Amino acid sequence: QVQLVESGGGLVQAGGSLRLSCAFSxxxxxxxxxxxxxxxxxxxxxxxxxxxxxxxxxxxxxxVKGRFTISRDNAKNTGYLQMxxxxxxxxxxxxxxxxxxxxxxxxxxxxxxxxGTQVTVSS
Numbered sequence: 001q002v003q004l005v006e007s008g009g010g011l012v013q014a015g016g017s018l019r020l021s022c023a024f025s026x027x028x029x030x031x032x033x034x035x036x037x038x039x040x041x042x043x044x045x046x047x048x049x050x051x052x053x054x055x056x057x058x059x060x061x062x063x064v065k066g067r068f069t070i071s072r073d074n075a076k077n078t079g080y081l082q083m084x085x086x087x088x089x090x091x092x093x094x095x096x097x098x099x100x101x102x103x104x105x106x107x108x109x110x111x112x113x114x115x116g117t118q119v120t121v122s123s
Contacts, residue, residue, distance in 0.1 A: 002026040002112040004096045009117030016086050016121070022079040022096030022114060030054045030074040033102040035110060036081045038092035038119075045095070049081060050106045059106055064090075086121045094119050 008020040022034065035050035049070035050059045058070055067086075072079040079096060094117055097110035104110060 002032070002098055004098060004112055004114035006094065006096045006114045006117040009094060009119045011120045011122065012086055014086060014088055014121055014123050017082070017084045018086065018119060020081040020083070020094055020096075020117060020119075022081075024077045024079065024098060029072075029077040032098040032100060032112075033105040034070075034072060034079040035097045035099075035105040036070060036079075037095045037097060038090075039095070039116075040089075040092040043092075047106060048094070050102065051079065052102050057102070083119070086119075088121045088123045090119060091121050092119060093117065 003025045005023045012018050030053050033052050036048040037045050038048050039045040048061050048064055049068055051070045051072055067084050069082040096114040098112045099105040099110040
């Protein structure tokens, strides 16, 4: 069974940076595409970024393009989300997700989810 555990969230001032990590276990990591989603209070969960299992193909939401970078280290079974130039509107719980399908992990409900990590950006 796939398990995902996020870490790296916290409180940061606007303009600052954070790096989130997602530890993957239970299956062969490189066989799974990975994505980050976020959910702010009172809002729906939204897609942030995705990366393919082994080719490095990436996708981003327009709201984070140029500020966030998704990456992965298949040798360490870990995915990352580097967040720069953070804004108060980036405040949310950030979730890591994984699925065998890159299409599914980007646009519909991925098969596996972590429990989330809180990111708070103060103005």
